[in-house]
Amino acid sequence: MKARQRRKFVSEQNTEQTIKVRQVTDVQASWTEDQRGEPGSFTIQLILDDGAEEYVLQPTASDTKVMLKLFRSTDKVYFDLGNKVLIPSNVF
Template sequence: MSDYTEKIQVRQVTDIHSNWSEQGDEAPGKFSFQLVLDNGAEERVIRPTSEDADVLMDLFAAGESLYFDLGRGVLLFRDIT
């Protein structure tokens, strides 16, 4: 990797894959989102609570574009309508 790409700390989220997994009989399931960054240059998985997953789904739909700060683990939503 070049010095330039190693310094990039914020990448655009270009695709999102969602997942729900069973946690056992009568136990609540768990959600996760796989964030594909810069068309596959990197990936991150986040595991929100069910309440946070619901809010994230709304924000994913409402934002014009989405970025992920690798150093801080923060999602950045642009132009939310």
């Protein structure tokens, strides 16, 4: 790789690493049985910017219900990786 191409590649990598807010482009919700007969736990996997990054949330059951409604009721949702905040684009 030539020096110019290498600098461009490093620059692109640095840009990707500095992005803190990404669009949620897919969501995968799961429930896991922790122990037989005991309450389980939910996870919501956020696919960000078509796979550029992923993040897994571990919400309570009631928060999971609210989050899934939020994802269904808005056109776009963003996730702030630095502050761990879901940001809906248009709730109403």
